[in-house]
Amino acid sequence: MEVDEVVCLPRLSRVAVCGGTHGNEMSGIYLVKELLKARKKVMEDEEEKPVSVMLVLSNPRAVQQCRRYIDTDLNRCFTHATLSGPMSDTTPYEIIRSRELNTMLGPKGSPGAVDLVCDLHNTTANMGLCLISYSDCDWICLHIFRHLQRQMPDVPLRYIHFDVSNKESYSLDSVGKHGFAMEIGPQPHGVVRSNVYTAMKAGVQHMLDWVSFFNSGTVFFCFAMDVFTMVKRFDYPRDSETHDITAAVHPQLQDRDFCLLHPEDPLFQTFSGETLRYKGKEPLYPFFINECAYYEKGIALSLARKRRVMIPAIRVQTEQEEQSNEQRFTSEEEE
């Protein structure tokens, strides 16, 4: 990649902001509801609407019951396999709902999919504001992250990269052409904390501002940034018979998301008081430490490797470039 090359990308005409994909992660739920209320006013006030923003309450039944999900975790239902599998009378609610969302925002992987999905989440872990994406070379997501970082200097921001191929990507944000989860914590599930809500509201507004700047032709310069790529997960120690956990995250590790964990650092404290240590050989960055929803998934914490990556300058394609690209795409399809 040439550092001074400006990458030209298609405009982002349709953006989706989704909350309540997990029905007990309250900041995103109340934010989407608030944006829906405010929409009427905004539409009256603004003349021009350069971006179409869809506001989606992803799992209304789970939201209504203030539970993560009804039958199964909706945010694991967006693989091609699940989206195209057989249906019956006993199909879990969330699988049915994932298809509705795929029709609304996708279909995943098709030219008709929305340009950008921002899916709002909360965590009980002390993670600040994270963008989580399947790609470390989606320049749109990475430039949005950079913009948030500049606009919100008081909020700790990190970019997390889940290294799975597009085929395996399973979350709602994978339905868009670009997409990420905006994950903010710590906030207990079922609770809304004003500071977390306010950070999310600001994050979404800055994201939408950036999309407007991008669409109107602003050139965004190249930069270097840190990306946290998930490499490993640890379960809690468990009783082999009951499968009950037998230890909690060690008090010296609790709340220290993104602080480097070294070999022999404390990892867990058993309920009888013993310290269990990190036996890995490589220092890594822990995150999602003691996330409530991951007990059932067998994840006490995740570990990431930090890498410095170069992000190229980008700008929106001109109408001419877009047309010529479309022609090329069409003629390629015809070949």
Place this chain on the structure above:
Amino acid sequence: MEVDEVVCLPRLSRVAVCGGTHGNEMSGIYLVKELLKARKKVMEDEEEKPVSVMLVLSNPRAVQQCRRYIDTDLNRCFTHATLSGPMSDTTPYEIIRSRELNTMLGPKGSPGAVDLVCDLHNTTANMGLCLISYSDCDWICLHIFRHLQRQMPDVPLRYIHFDVSNKESYSLDSVGKHGFAMEIGPQPHGVVRSNVYTAMKAGVQHMLDWVSFFNSGTVFFCFAMDVFTMVKRFDYPRDSETHDITAAVHPQLQDRDFCLLHPEDPLFQTFSGETLRYKGKEPLYPFFINECAYYEKGIALSLARKRRVMIPAIRVQTEQEEQSNEQRFTSEEEE
């Protein structure tokens, strides 16, 4: 009350330690499970067992599902009315369970009830360790509190008094002759934090130690202490049509449990950014600020008045005193 009078009270032969009355308050659940595991070992090690300790997992079905309750809040089912009401095929699980627990630990209000119930709870509010009781003159509970305060100088401890008559008392701890909830936070429901678990474990151990000291004849001197008596509750501002909350606890109030709230101090921040203020005339102490489980009960925070109370010196009755009391009780009954 004469300050130098020593009040003589019956020995505490049977103590119950209960966890999982709410199935997603994890410290108490794991502590009771750990104590059950340790019991065998303790019984082998110790010659004398001056106190019989019952370990109870109060709501096993809710624990299994990691939910507060299955059908209804178990910890509101211990009124005389509910315990003696009619039963049918559609009786909620928790009402059935409350009667089992009343048989096991009570019957409530009878001479056969256990001497002391310590019911373990967690809150998402920043409350430290609280003992919550219906009485501000239960010398046993108040002396136990004093002992914990001395033994755990690093943990913020408060005594909360819910001023309801014995007839209205509704919680599991009301089944014992003496009883209190041990409430510790902040901890998200569904999560166990090692520091909270450790504080609870220490609190329970010190409580049992105190009972042993008391039973073996130690005289506990009189002292003065602060009691927080609950006087008022506030709901969140809500949308009149949807009943959705329209504001969160104000960031300047969040986490400031037991910090005096003055008239005109910020109370809520609406989702559109407006500050709503405390309009009461009396400065009061907020607690249970933004407790997860109280959204559905319509409680954003509770307010207490702080009072200084004098607690008399106490000691256990001698066997002779106990017998003479029993005789008196019997002859009074015969009259």
